[in-house]
Amino acid sequence: MTAPSPSPFLSAQALQKTYRVRSGIFGASQTLHAVSGVDFDVPAGTTFGLVGESGSGKSTLARLLLAAEPATAGTLHIDGAPLSLGNARERKAFHRLVQPVLQDPYASLNPMMRIGEIVAEPMRVHGLYRGKALHARVASLLTAVGLMPELADRYPNQLSGGQRQRVAIARALGLSPRALVLDEPVSALDVSIQAQILNLLKEIQRAQALTYVLISHDLAVVAYMSDQIGVLYLGEFMEVGPRDEVLRHAAHPYTRALIAASETRVDTAAGGGAPAEIPSPVALPAGCRYQARCSHATARCRAEKPLLRAIGTGHRVACHIDLPLTIPAQHEVHP
Ligand SMILES: Nc1ncnc2c1ncn2[C@@H]1O[C@H](COP(=O)(O)OP(=O)(O)O)[C@@H](O)[C@H]1O
Numbered sequence: 001m002t003a004p005s006p007s008p009f010l011s012a013q014a015l016q017k018t019y020r021v022r023s024g025i026f027g028a029s030q031t032l033h034a035v036s037g038v039d040f041d042v043p044a045g046t047t048f049g050l051v052g053e054s055g056s057g058k059s060t061l062a063r064l065l066l067a068a069e070p071a072t073a074g075t076l077h078i079d080g081a082p083l084s085l086g087n088a089r090e091r092k093a094f095h096r097l098v099q100p101v102l103q104d105p106y107a108s109l110n111p112m113m114r115i116g117e118i119v120a121e122p123m124r125v126h127g128l129y130r131g132k133a134l135h136a137r138v139a140s141l142l143t144a145v146g147l148m149p150e151l152a153d154r155y156p157n158q159l160s161g162g163q164r165q166r167v168a169i170a171r172a173l174g175l176s177p178r179a180l181v182l183d184e185p186v187s188a189l190d191v192s193i194q195a196q197i198l199n200l201l202k203e204i205q206r207a208q209a210l211t212y213v214l215i216s217h218d219l220a221v222v223a224y225m226s227d228q229i230g231v232l233y234l235g236e237f238m239e240v241g242p243r244d245e246v247l248r249h250a251a252h253p254y255t256r257a258l259i260a261a262s263e264t265r266v267d268t269a270a271g272g273g274a275p276a277e278i279p280s281p282v283a284l285p286a287g288c289r290y291q292a293r294c295s296h297a298t299a300r301c302r303a304e305k306p307l308l309r310a311i312g313t314g315h316r317v318a319c320h321i322d323l324p325l326t327i328p329a330q331h332e333v334h335p
């Protein structure tokens with residue numbers, strides 16, 4: 001008998017975000033499609049990895065998941081309940097459940113504040129601890145992320161990049177959240193430090209049964225961390241499914257291009273070897289959004305938009321072409 005699948009802690013239905021943009025001062029206002037109808041479920045305690053090159057909508061999706069911006073359309077469910085942010089109390093309750101860890105610890109940590117105060121601030125705002133208890137809580141959070149509690153008196157510029165990202169993680173954990181949204185959490189760090197931070201995140205996830213949405217342009221990072229992978233291109237999932245399914249039986253030409261680029265260690269932020277730049281999300285083509293890059297594209301791909309279709313358990317692909325599943329089994333992606 002198979003275990004019942006755990007109910008999702010986080011679930012997105014048809015999430016969409018558009019922006020009104022203007023080309024030049026006198027240009028007509030146009031619609032930019034940053035995220036277009038994204039669906040996924042993240043079971044509690046698991047990691048959903050989002051991969052895609054720069055401009056594919058990853059950070060926009062992160063902001064929607066963090067309720068930092070309202071979605072244009074679609075819904076989010078947190079712990080089984082539809083997200084409602086009608087008033088300050090609801091917003092506060094939401095922020096206790098879902099916390100961000102962002103790419104650049106230089107930018108996300110206030111340079112004028114001491115580390116201890118940076119970590120304490122969200123707890124202070126939420127009135128969770130005060131006085132000696134707050135002090136002790138900060139020390140235990142710093143210890144949990146592998147930092148000496150004495151660092152509480154330092155300023156961000158006195159720490160290394162890796163230490164700063166540990167501080168950002170400690171700050172995020174202060175409210176005892178159930179989920180973290182991690183947007184490029186190691187992209188600003190040296191490769192040698194990246195694995196340390198990723199392993200710390202894994203350790204913390206295991207200890208606290210946290211749910212992660214982890215975003216990276218680097219497939220190796222997503223592959224190392226994730227239970228499920230969603231491959232985003234121009235605001236849409238090209239492919240989504242369990243990690244091994246997506247890596248070993250990649251069915252979308254874009255996923256295959258990312259895998260190939262990851263093996264040759266081409267930086268996928270720059271397009272990962274696939275020809276041409278990412279097209280503008282303002283002037284989207286009819287049909288498949290990936291067609292300009294795709295060596296398999298047919299007339300059908302230019303005319304008719306491929307919808308996500310199931311090709312395995314939880315494995316969905318948005319492609320008209322049935323590519324032969326020839327990816328060899330020894331295909332492994334390492335960070
Ligand atoms: N506030 C905004 N106003 C207008 N366009 C935006 C805004 N935020 C993001 N975009 C556009 O949305 C698209 C997706 O951006 P983003 O979510 O930052 O992608 P990624 O994180 O994958 O690089 C890009 O074309 C970007 O220029």
Ligand SMILES: [Mg+2]
Binds near residue numbers: 058059060
């Ligand atoms: Mg981004």
